[in-house]
Amino acid sequence: MVVLIATAALALFGIGLTIAGRPPGRELTIAVGVVVALLAVQAVIAAARVFGGVTLPETGTFLIYLGVSVCVLPIALQWASADENSRWGGAVVAVAAGGTAVAVLRLQGLWAAAGG
């Protein structure tokens, strides 16, 4: 839940940057860093529990979503920052945050299906 709110907040922040016409800068990097740290903690805990014996209906899918949820934002930040003069970097991060949120929702769905 915390993770979902964090990705939503990041998406709004990114959109805000684009609307304000500000190119990606340090504050965006820090914001992405915080959210990715949360996602990484979630991924480590979930992976530990999966390998520790919690059985899921689709373990493979679950682990892929777990990896995707952590990796998408750092890649998007690279892509957003590569064009330093563009105001659209924030929107790139917002799109990635949205995608990550969907991945987290799917993760929670799979987790709930297992009754964990």
Place this chain on the structure above:
Amino acid sequence: MGERARATASGPGRVLIAVYGIFALSATARAGVQIATRFAEAPVAYLLSALAGVVYIVATLGLAGRGRTARRLAWTAVIFELVGVLTVGAVTVLDSGDFPDDTVWSVFGRGYGFVPLVLPLVGLWWLWHTRPR
């Protein structure tokens, strides 16, 4: 300098490419899992998922790249994508029997918030908007 084409990877184009990248990743990963774990259940649907994933990858690369070849690649992939989502969308609305399991393009991309239907239109508009002139 003459009349140059605007790079498709500039300005809002970067956002478009980010969306394409996410679809490339998710469609390919999903198809990979489907084919690896239960291919026999719905081979047509899963192969279609894989094809969609490849189309998204090609479109992403084409839009992110520079030059005429990349642009041509992007045009081809995005048009293919539009035809794909319209065809699969129409077939799945009329008769779901052939597609027992969902693909990205089923029912015009309903499972993905209809983004698969809107995305190629935006892609075509962007390619046209940035065309050499």
